[in-house]
Amino acid sequence: MKKAVQQFMLGTVMNNENQARETLAAMKDAGYDGIELCGFMIHHMGMMVRILTQAAGMPMGKGGNLNWHALIKESGLEVVGLHLDLGTLEKDISACAEEAKSFGTKYIVITGMYHFDYGSDVAIKGLAQRLNEAGRALKGQGIELLYHNHNCELRGTESGRRAYE
DSSP states (O other): OOOEEEGGGGGGGGSSHHHHHHHHHHHHHTTOOEEEEEHHHHSOOOHHHHHHHHHTTOOOTTGGGSOHHHHHHHHTOEEEEEEEOHHHHHHOHHHHHHHHHHTTOOEEEEOOOSSOOTTOHHHHHHHHHHHHHHHHHHHTTTOEEEEOOOGGGGSBOTTSSBTTO
16 A cells, blocks of 8 residues: 555645655655646646635645656655546547656546536536546556545435435
């Protein structure tokens, strides 16, 4: 079993190369084996994404300009998964699979859906179809698709079932 931290949890303690290096070293020293990288945090993020995550109480910092491949290699931590949003994945599944492989992981994790109606049975079935299609496409490239659920999937739908069900 591996102990890892989701990069999203580290927020603003990875704003620059020194902070990132120190944070990753502290994780390793604390006994962690890996990190689950967040696509929003390893790539340049638009101002709107930064504002929205800040407003939601989840500031992501300015680490998108850092060389994450070098930082991870230097830290000795393993990338246990790469969090991406479904829209990014659907735009270029091959590029996303290659990015996951470049970090040495076989997992892409969908981070949840934005502006999505978890109360709609039709929307939930459509999401399941999209996830299944993406999962099949990734499987053909040696990558597994995972879904990171949140409390919204436990909402009741029109049929009275929970979206998670």
